Amino acid sequence: MNPRFERTATLMNDRFGLFIHWGLYAIPARGEWVRSQERITNEQYQAYFEEFNPTLYDPRAWAKAAKAAGQRYAVLTTKHHDGFCLFDSELTDYKATNTPAGRDLIREYVDAFREEGLQVGFYYSLIDWYHSDYPAFGDRQHPMRAEESYKNREEQFDRYLEYMHGQVRELLTNYGKIDIMWFDFSYDDMTGEKWRATELIRMIRSLQPDIVIDNRLGGNIMAAEPEEYAGDFFSPEQIIPPRGIVNDLGEPIPWEACITLNDHWGYHATDKNYKSPRQVIRALVECVSKNGNLLLNVGPDAKGEIPKESLAILSVVGEWLRRNGDSIYGCGIAALPKPEWGRYTQKGNKLYAHIFDRGIGPIYFQGLKGKIKKARLLSDGSELHVETPWMADQYSDTDSGAFIHLAGGDLPDELDTVIELELTEEI
Numbered sequence: 001m002n003p004r005f006e007r008t009a010t011l012m013n014d015r016f017g018l019f020i021h022w023g024l025y026a027i028p029a030r031g032e033w034v035r036s037q038e039r040i041t042n043e044q045y046q047a048y049f050e051e052f053n054p055t056l057y058d059p060r061a062w063a064k065a066a067k068a069a070g071q072r073y074a075v076l077t078t079k080h081h082d083g084f085c086l087f088d089s090e091l092t093d094y095k096a097t098n099t100p101a102g103r104d105l106i107r108e109y110v111d112a113f114r115e116e117g118l119q120v121g122f123y124y125s126l127i128d129w130y131h132s133d134y135p136a137f138g139d140r141q142h143p144m145r146a147e148e149s150y151k152n153r154e155e156q157f158d159r160y161l162e163y164m165h166g167q168v169r170e171l172l173t174n175y176g177k178i179d180i181m182w183f184d185f186s187y188d189d190m191t192g193e194k195w196r197a198t199e200l201i202r203m204i205r206s207l208q209p210d211i212v213i214d215n216r217l218g219g220n221i222m223a224a225e226p227e228e229y230a231g232d233f234f235s236p237e238q239i240i241p242p243r244g245i246v247n248d249l250g251e252p253i254p255w256e257a258c259i260t261l262n263d264h265w266g267y268h269a270t271d272k273n274y275k276s277p278r279q280v281i282r283a284l285v286e287c288v289s290k291n292g293n294l295l296l297n298v299g300p301d302a303k304g305e306i307p308k309e310s311l312a313i314l315s316v317v318g319e320w321l322r323r324n325g326d327s328i329y330g331c332g333i334a335a336l337p338k339p340e341w342g343r344y345t346q347k348g349n350k351l352y353a354h355i356f357d358r359g360i361g362p363i364y365f366q367g368l369k370g371k372i373k374k375a376r377l378l379s380d381g382s383e384l385h386v387e388t389p390w391m392a393d394q395y396s397d398t399d400s401g402a403f404i405h406l407a408g409g410d411l412p413d414e415l416d417t418v419i420e421l422e423l424t425e426e427i
Helices: 002-015 032-036 042-051 058-068 105-115 156-173 198-208 277-289 306-326
Strands: 016-020 073-079 120-125 180-186 255-258 292-298 342-347 350-355 361-366 372-377 402-404 417-423
Touching: 002 292, 016 058, 016 120, 032 180, 058 073, 058 105, 058 306, 073 105, 073 180, 073 417, 105 120, 120 156, 156 198, 277 292, 277 306, 277 342, 277 350, 292 306, 306 350, 306 417, 350 361
Parallel strands: 016 073, 016 292, 073 120, 120 180, 255 292
Antiparallel strands: 342 350, 350 417, 361 402, 372 417
C-alpha cells in the first residue's frame, strides 16, 4: 500500500457512510443553495437565524438509524456556505448557541455517534457568504455577486483566512478525536494556496495526525507526487466513476462517491424524488466493486428530524446489509472482469457475485471452472451446487466456465442476490 494512503485503510474498509446536510436552510426548505440561487441578503436571511429551534433534534436517533442502515461513519455540516455554525465557535456570534436552539449541536452529534461506535466526520465549508471579508461582488456564487453596493466593499481575505483556520482549529481541538475532515470546495482561483492550504494541512496534522481529509482544498491527488494539501481520498459528487480512480502511476486511489437520496443535499420540502433501496444498494455495490465508498446524504428538516422517506430507504438497505454485509465491508475490486449479470466484489479468497439480472438458465462464471471450493447464498448460508448443466455442453464455455443453477424464475432477492464463492486460491 502506498504510505500516503495508509491512514485511509479504516475508512475504506467501512465502505458506507452517512452524509448529513443541516442548517438554517432547512427553514426555507428549498435546498442548501437557497441563499445563492435567490440572492438573499444577510439581513433577509437573519429571520431564519432568529427562529432556528430544532425541538425534535435527537442525534442519538440519527446515530441509531445510521447504525441500523449498516453505515459505519458519518459526516455532518459544521458550517455550510451560508456561514452559520452548528458548533459553539468563539470566533463568531453566528452560531447555534445564539439561536433559540441555545445548544452546541455538534457536541451532541459527536457524543451520540461515538456512543454507537461510528466514526465521526466534520464537513466544513471553505466558502462563507456571511463573513464580511469573503469576496462577494463578481464571485461566481456569492448571493451578492451582482450587487453594485458590494463592488467597493473593503474585504481583507487574510482576515477571513485567519477566521477559517481558527474555526478548523476549534473543531479539531474541542471535540476529541475526529476521524474525517471533509472540506468543500475549491473553484476558479479559490483553490490551493489561496486557502493557505499547506499551512492549514500542517496545523490539522499537528492536532489530529490520523485524520482523513478529502481532496477539495485543491491540488491534484491523481499526480504521481501530489501536493501536500491534495488530500487522502478523491470525492466524486453525484456520479460513480466508470472505472474507479487511479493516479498517474496506475495505483488505485481511495475514493468516496457522495450521493443525495433525492435531488438536494439540504432539506427541500417538496423534493420527493427519492432513490429506491435497490438503487442505493446497487450503487453501494458498484462503488465497492471499483474500490470506492458510498457517502449517502440525508437532509434533516427544520425541527431536526430526518425525513421519514429517507429513514424508510435506510432501513431497507440496512436489512439487506445485515444479511449480505460480508460482500461489502472490507471488500474491493475483483481480479475478474465485470460479468454480464451484475458485479463482483472480493475479499481474499472470497469472491462475491452480486446477481442483478436473472436471465435464463444457470448463472455463468467465466474462468472459474475448478476454482470454486464452496458456493453459498450469502443471505442465509444455504448451499449451492457448482455443476455443468447438460444444456451447456454444446452452447457454452464448459472448458473454463463454472455454472450455478438458481431455482425458480425470480431471483431470491430482487434487490441484489449475493452468492459467496470460496475459491481454492486467491485470484
